[in-house]
Amino acid sequence: MTFTRVLLSAMLVLTAAVLQVTVVNRLPLPGTGPDLVLLVVIGLAFVVGPTAGASIGFGAGLLVDLMPPTATEVGRWALVFCVIGYLAGQIQVDARRSALIVLGAVAGLSALAALLFAAVGLLFGDPRVSGDLVVSTTVSSVLYDLLLAPFVIPGVMALTRRTALNPTLA
Amino acid sequence: MRDTRRTRIVLAVLLLTAFTFITLDARGGEGSILDRAREATSSVLGPIERAAAAVVNPVSDFIDGVTSINSNADRIDALEAENDELRRQLLTAPLDQSRVDEIDKLLGVSSLGDYEIVPGRVIAVAAENGYARTVTVDAGTRDGVHRDQTVLNGDGLVGRVIAAGPGTATILLLTDQEFGVGSRLAESPSETGFLEGNGREPLALELYNPQAVVETGNVVVTLGSPNGRPFVPGVPIGEVTDVIATPGGLSRLAEVEPFAQLTALDWVGIVIEPPRRNPRNALVAPTPTPSSSTSPSPTATSSSPSPSPSP
Numbered sequence: 075m076t077f078t079r080v081l082l083s084a085m086l087v088l089t090a091a092v093l094q095v096t097v098v099n100r101l102p103l104p105g106t107g108p109d110l111v112l113l114v115v116i117g118l119a120f121v122v123g124p125t126a127g128a129s130i131g132f133g134a135g136l137l138v139d140l141m142p143p144t145a146t147e148v149g150r151w152a153l154v155f156c157v158i159g160y161l162a163g164q165i166q167v168d169a170r171r172s173a174l175i176v177l178g179a180v181a182g183l184s185a186l187a188a189l190l191f192a193a194v195g196l197l198f199g200d201p202r203v204s205g206d207l208v209v210s211t212t213v214s215s216v217l218y219d220l221l222l223a224p225f226v227i228p229g230v231m232a233l234t235r236r237t238a239l240n241p242t243l244a
Numbered sequence: 245m246r247d248t249r250r251t252r253i254v255l256a257v258l259l260l261t262a263f264t265f266i267t268l269d270a271r272g273g274e275g276s277i278l279d280r281a282r283e284a285t286s287s288v289l290g291p292i293e294r295a296a297a298a299v300v301n302p303v304s305d306f307i308d309g310v311t312s313i314n315s316n317a318d319r320i321d322a323l324e325a326e327n328d329e330l331r332r333q334l335l336t337a338p339l340d341q342s343r344v345d346e347i348d349k350l351l352g353v354s355s356l357g358d359y360e361i362v363p364g365r366v367i368a369v370a371a372e373n374g375y376a377r378t379v380t381v382d383a384g385t386r387d388g389v390h391r392d393q394t395v396l397n398g399d400g401l402v403g404r405v406i407a408a409g410p411g412t413a414t415i416l417l418l419t420d421q422e423f424g425v426g427s428r429l430a431e432s433p434s435e436t437g438f439l440e441g442n443g444r445e446p447l448a449l450e451l452y453n454p455q456a457v458v459e460t461g462n463v464v465v466t467l468g469s470p471n472g473r474p475f476v477p478g479v480p481i482g483e484v485t486d487v488i489a490t491p492g493g494l495s496r497l498a499e500v501e502p503f504a505q506l507t508a509l510d511w512v513g514i515v516i517e518p519p520r521r522n523p524r525n526a527l528v529a530p531t532p533t534p535s536s537s538t539s540p541s542p543t544a545t546s547s548s549p550s551p552s553p554s555p
Contacts, residue, residue, distance in 0.1 A: 088292075092289070092292055092293060092296050093296070094371060095293060095368035095369060095370070095371070095380070096293055096296040096297050096300050096367060096368050097296070097300055098371075099368070099369035099370065099371050099372075100300075100366075100368075100369050102507065102508065105372070106371065106372040106373040107371065107372065107373075109371060109373060124251050124255070125248075125250060125251040125254050125255075128251070128254055128255045128258055129254065129258065132258040132261070132262065135262070136265075137285075139265075140281055140282050140285035140286075140289075141285055141286070141289045141293075142285075142286045142289065142290060142293065142368060142380040142407065142409065142412055142413075142414045143368055143369065143370045143378035143379050143380040143414040143415070144282065144370070144376075144378070144407075144414065145370065145374075145376035145378045145406060145414070145416060145420070145422070146374055146375075146376055147265070147266045147269035147270050148265045148266070148268075148269045148278045148281065148282065149261075149262040149263065149264070149265025149266035149268075149269060150262075150266055151374075152258075152261075152262040152265065153259060153262035153263060153266065156255070156258045156259055156262060157259070160251075160255050188373055191373070191374070192375075194266065195375065198266060198267075198270045199270075200375065201421050201422060202375035202376060202420070202421040202422065202443060203375055204443075207375065207443060211372065211373050211375070215373050
C-alpha cells in the first residue's frame, strides 16, 4: 500500500467510527442501525485486496474496540473486521464487475460479521449474547447495511482507486 | 484468488493478535495494559467525539425543537431547573420518613441525598450490534467524574460510570445485561432485592424475601453501596409493571419499567462524591451539612472495602 492509501484508509475509518457513535447510533431507528465502519472496511478491501484488507480491518476493529463508549473486550471487533477485510479483499475482482455481486457480498459479510462477533462473545462467556438476540441483531444489521451500502461503498472504492493509478497490492 | 502465502501469514498473525487481546482483556482486571490503551484512546478520541457532537447536537436540537423554540439560554435554564429538581428529588425521594430516620441513625448521615451532581450531555451511543448498552457523556475526570459513580437524570437512575477519560466518561446503562443494582421497594415494608438489566425493557427484579408483598405500581429505588459507589441510596429506578408468580421459589420476581427513557437520553447527572466525604471540594451547594468530624462514621459501619477511585 502506498502512503497516501494508508492515510486515506485511516481517515475514512476514523470518520466512519466517529460518525457511527455520534450520529448513526443516536438516530431513533428500530433495530441495530447500519454499521458504517463495516461498510468502509468492505469498500476499502474491495480495492486493496486481502492482505491490506485484513490489516485495515484489524486496525478499524481495534479502533472500534477502544473508542468510547466501549464495554466489550479489546480485540473482538478487530478479529471480526480482520476476517471481513480479508474476505472482501478476496472477491475484489468480481466486485468491479457487478453491483449485484457487491450487494450480495455486503449482505453475506454483514451477516458473517454479526454472527462472528456473537460467536466470539459466546466463546468468552459474554452474558449479553443470547440466541434470539443474535438472530434479530443479525437480520437487522444485514438489512441496514444493505440499505446504506449503495451510498458508502461506491464512494469509498472510487476514492481509494484514485490514490494509486496502478492499484498495487501490499 | 490472491491467497498467497504472505496473505495467509498476515491474516494468521492478525487473528492471533486479536485473540490474544480478547483473552488478555477478558482475564485481566482493572489497570491492565488494554485498560490503559482504552483510556489513552478516550483521551484522544473524546475531544473528537465532543467536536462531532457539537456539530450534531444543534441539528438534533433543531429537529427536537420544531414545535418549541430551543435557544441555548433555554437549554441552560432547563438544565438548571433539572438540577434543582434532581436535588429535590433526591432529598424527597419516595422513602418512608421513618426509614430515612433509621438510616440516618444507622449511618450517622443527616443529609442523605445532598449529593453533588455534575451534568453531562450524551455525545456518543454504542452500536446495538455490539450488544452492550453504553453511552458517552461530555464530562470526565476534569469534572470529578470517575469510575463507579451513579448516573441519573430527572426521571430516575440511568446507570453507572464504567470508564472516565479527561473530558468524557462512558456509562453502562441499566438495560445492559451486565448491569445490576441492589434495590428495594420505596413503600414500606422496604423489601430488598437485586435488579438486573436484560438488554431491553422491562428490567428483572429479584426480591430476596419469597413472601414479599409486591404489587404493580410499586416504586423501586436504589439500596445504596458502601460510600455511595457505585450507587448512592434512594435514587428512583422504576415502577413494578408485572409480578411473576414463582411458587416454591426462594425469591420473588418482578418486572420493572425504568423511569428514565434510556433510548432518548440527553442530559444526565453524575453523582460525584458526597460533599461530606470530600470537604476539599469548594463547589458544594450551600446546604446544611454535618461537620466533617462525623465523616468517618459511614465507613466505619460498613465492613466491606470501598472500591478505590480510578487513577
